[in-house]
Structures are given as C-alpha cells and as structure tokens.
Amino acid sequence: MTFELPLGCRMRHPRENDHPAVIAAIGDWWDTPNRATVGMMLPRLFFQFFTKTSWVIESEAGEIVAFLIGFQSADDPTVAYIHFVGVDHHLRNQGVGRGLYEHFFDDMKAKGCTEVRAITGPFNARSRAFHGAMGFEAHGDTDVDGVLAYLDYDGPGENRVLFTRAI
Ligand SMILES: CC(C)(COP(=O)(O)OP(=O)(O)OC[C@H]1O[C@@H](n2cnc3c(N)ncnc32)[C@H](O)[C@@H]1OP(=O)(O)O)[C@@H](O)C(=O)NCCC(=O)NCCS
Numbered sequence: 001m002t003f004e005l006p007l008g009c010r011m012r013h014p015r016e017n018d019h020p021a022v023i024a025a026i027g028d029w030w031d032t033p034n035r036a037t038v039g040m041m042l043p044r045l046f047f048q049f050f051t052k053t054s055w056v057i058e059s060e061a062g063e064i065v066a067f068l069i070g071f072q073s074a075d076d077p078t079v080a081y082i083h084f085v086g087v088d089h090h091l092r093n094q095g096v097g098r099g100l101y102e103h104f105f106d107d108m109k110a111k112g113c114t115e116v117r118a119i120t121g122p123f124n125a126r127s128r129a130f131h132g133a134m135g136f137e138a139h140g141d142t143d144v145d146g147v148l149a150y151l152d153y154d155g156p157g158e159n160r161v162l163f164t165r166a167i
Contacts, residue, residue: 003095003098003099003102003103004095004099005057005099006057006059006065006091006094006096008059008060009057009058009059009060009065010057010058011055011056011057011058011103012055012056012058013051013052013054013055013056014046014047014051014054014055014056014067014069015047015051016044016047016048016051017047018047018056018064018067019044019046019047021063021064022042022047022056022064022067022086023039023042025064025067025086025088026038026039026042026084026086027039028089029086029087029088029089030086031124031126032121032123032124041083041084042069042083042084046069046083046084050069050070050071050083053070053071053072053080053104053107053108054067054068054069054070054071055067055068055100055103055104057096057100065087065088065090065091065096066085066086066087066088066091066096066097066100067084067085067086067100068082068084068085068100068101068103068104069082069083069084069085070082070083070104070108071083072108072111072113077111077112077113078112078113078114078115079113079114079115079116079117080104080108080111080113080115080116080117080167081116081117081118082101082104082116082117082118083118085097085100085101085118087100097130097134098133098134101134104116105167108167109167113167114166114167115164115165115166115167116136116164116165116167117162117163117164117165118131118136118162118163119153119154119160119161119162119163120160120161120163121159121160121161122140122144122145122147122149122159122160122161123145123147128147128161131163134165135165136163136164136165137163137164137165138161138162138163139161139162139163139164140160140161140162142159144159147161148161149161150162
C-alpha cells in the first residue's frame with residue numbers, strides 16, 4: 001500500500017461478483033451525457049481476466065467506494081493502460097484517485113512498464129483536470145469545443161482525448 005486509505009476502508013483486487021456494484025456506481029458517479037450507457041464500456045470480462053492489475057477500495061460496510069481497472073499491454077509490456085477509475089462523491093478531492101493511480105504506477109513499474117495511457121471523452125472536464133494534475137500529457141488532433149481530441153476514436157461520434165505519462 002502506497003497511500004493512506006480513508007478511515008475503515010481496505011483495498012483489494014476486484015472479484016467477478018463486484019461487477020454489478022461497480023456498474024451501479026458508474027451510473028451514479030459519472031458526470032457525462034451518456035451516464036446510462038457508460039457502464040457498458042466496462043463489461044464483466046474485466047472482472048474475470050484483468051483483476052490482478054485492478055483494484056477496488058471498499059468501506060468497512062463492504063461497499064465499493066473507489067476502483068481502478070487497468071492492465072499491462074499484452075502487445076507492448078512497457079505500456080500500461082488505465083481503462084476506468086472512479087471515486088464515490090463523498091470521498092472526492094481527498095487524494096483517493098491520486099493514491100489509486102500512484103499505486104498502479106508502482107505496480108506497473110515493477111512489472112517493467114515505462115508508460116501509462118488512458119483516454120477520456122472531451123466533455124469530461126473533471127477527468128481532464130485530474131489527468132493533468134496527475135502529470136499526463138493530453139493528445140488530440142482536432143479542436144472539439146475547445147478541447148483537443150481524436151475524432152471518432154472509438155467509433156462514429158465517439159471522440160477521445162488520449163493521455164500519456166512516463167512512469
Ligand atoms: C476523476 C476522479 C477519479 C478524481 O478522483 P479524486 O479522488 O477526487 O481525485 P484526487 O483527490 O486524488 O485528486 C488528484 C489530483 O487531481 C486534481 N483534481 C481532481 N478532480 C479535479 C477537478 N474536478 N478539477 C480540478 N482538479 C481536480 C486534484 O486537485 C488533485 O491534484 P493535486 O494532487 O495536485 O492536488 C473522480 O472525480 C471521479 O470518480 N470522477 C467520475 C468518474 C470519472 O470521470 N473518471 C475518469 C474517467 S475513466
């Protein structure tokens with residue numbers, strides 16, 4: 001553990017049966033126009049095949065209050081990827097997201113990674129601010145409402161900002 005957890009909380013790898021709780025949390029925690037469907041980007045397979053490089057934080061009562069779903073690239077083992085991160089509203093701005101990221105960085109460095117990547121929707125100002133504060137460089141090739149992003153990155157209309165950071 002590389003950071004201080006909120007009082008009474010513990011951190012562990014996710015289990016397959018955490019999937020419904022995490023999907024429900026996404027519906028509640030995400031601040032995007034497609035809140036209802038954003039959980040579909042985190043299918044159960046992440047809770048079956050990527051658990052060793054992912055983390056959840058649960059409260060004393062056993063409720064999931066934060067999570068990070070990430071992995072080491074199978075194609076390029078020097079690259080790690082953070083697919084999803086979320087922190088419950090009541091624990092925001094207390095260093096929990098930073099702690100999860102730094103824990104993941106250390107873990108991935110130990111596995112031989114030198115770079116971490118992530119993407120986000122250009123509308124997600126909070127995520128962009130968070131990744132900027134975490135030392136990520138933002139990439140894109142088109143101005144989307146004042147934000148540089150890649151057009152149609154994940155399909156028609158699915159524009160994304162790419163973040164990279166050396167670790
Ligand atoms: C993005 C998110 C994970 C940040 O978690 P958090 O625990 O509140 O973040 P932290 O308190 O650890 O903040 C880490 C840094 O980011 C900055 N930051 C976090 N949220 C910010 C915001 N809304 N605006 C500006 N800066 C912000 C903090 O100031 C802090 O900087 P510092 O350490 O240099 O002081 C959280 O807001 C969240 O779950 N959002 C909804 C889900 C989401 O959009 N996830 C990202 C896309 S997958």
